[in-house]
Amino acid sequence: MMHRPSLVSCCVLVAALLACKREPSTETAPASTPTPTATTPSPAANTAEPTVAAEPEAPTGPRKLTADEVRSRLKQTMHGHVAIPEQSFAVTVKGLGEISVLSSMSPNGTELVFHVYDGNGKRTQSLLNKNVSMDRAQRLLAVSFPDVDGDGNEDFVALGSYSPAAGKQVLYNVAAVFTRPGGGRFVFDAQRSERASRGRPSSIAAAAQAAR
Numbered sequence: 001m002m003h004r005p006s007l008v009s010c011c012v013l014v015a016a017l018l019a020c021k022r023e024p025s026t027e028t029a030p031a032s033t034p035t036p037t038a039t040t041p042s043p044a045a046n047t048a049e050p051t052v053a054a055e056p057e058a059p060t061g062p063r064k065l066t067a068d069e070v071r072s073r074l075k076q077t078m079h080g081h082v083a084i085p086e087q088s089f090a091v092t093v094k095g096l097g098e099i100s101v102l103s104s105m106s107p108n109g110t111e112l113v114f115h116v117y118d119g120n121g122k123r124t125q126s127l128l129n130k131n132v133s134m135d136r137a138q139r140l141l142a143v144s145f146p147d148v149d150g151d152g153n154e155d156f157v158a159l160g161s162y163s164p165a166a167g168k169q170v171l172y173n174v175a176a177v178f179t180r181p182g183g184g185r186f187v188f189d190a191q192r193s194e195r196a197s198r199g200r201p202s203s204i205a206a207a208a209q210a211a212r
Contacts, residue, residue: 062089062145065100069121073102076123077115080107087143093154095183101156103140112137112160112176116186127156127186129176131193135162138171142204148192148211153183157196157211159204173200175207 065088074083081104090100098119106113116125139161145154156178163169175196178186196211
């Protein structure tokens with residue numbers, strides 16, 4: 001004979017089932033915090049070019065004129081001058097910049113003439129040794145651009161071989177000195193030319209030293 005569950009037993013069973021049910025949680029999971037990653041800041045790229053102090057330009061030494069330069073400058077001289085290319089130079093000097101000096105023999109074959117040109121090749125001066133007007137130039141030995149008066153400006157010295165206008169053909173060396181007061185044009189210096197010619201110098205260096 002089967003026994004039916006009593007009302008009390010049914011109530012107890014329902015209560016137990018209700019207790020087992022879980023109510024839905026209202027809590028939200030905390031947002032996950034990303035693990036911080038250690039980063040090393042990269043230095044800013046230095047794109048600026050390093051500053052380099054400009055070096056002063058070195059003085060430009062004498063440069064022998066080319067054949068074309070000799071021809072173009074000779075056209076500006078009196079007809080009949082004979083160029084001496086081996087003693088014709090371009091040089092940069094203080095106060096005037098780049099100049100050139102074309103050495104030549106005069107049309108009558110008795111004088112050494114030095115023609116000065118600016119940086120554009122235009123003739124600005126013609127220089128003569130006024131201390132030897134009675135002598136005959138035979139040969140140009142050398143030219144140089146030393147500072148003979150100590151003012152910081154390059155001057156011009158020429159050494160030539162001469163002979164008397166009359167009598168025996170005895171050769172002797174004579175120097176011509178041209179200074180540049182204030183860094184301007186060349187000026188014939190008679191006293192320095194006389195000093196430079198004493199002892200009949202055998203080299204342009206000796207003449208320039210004697211002119212100081």
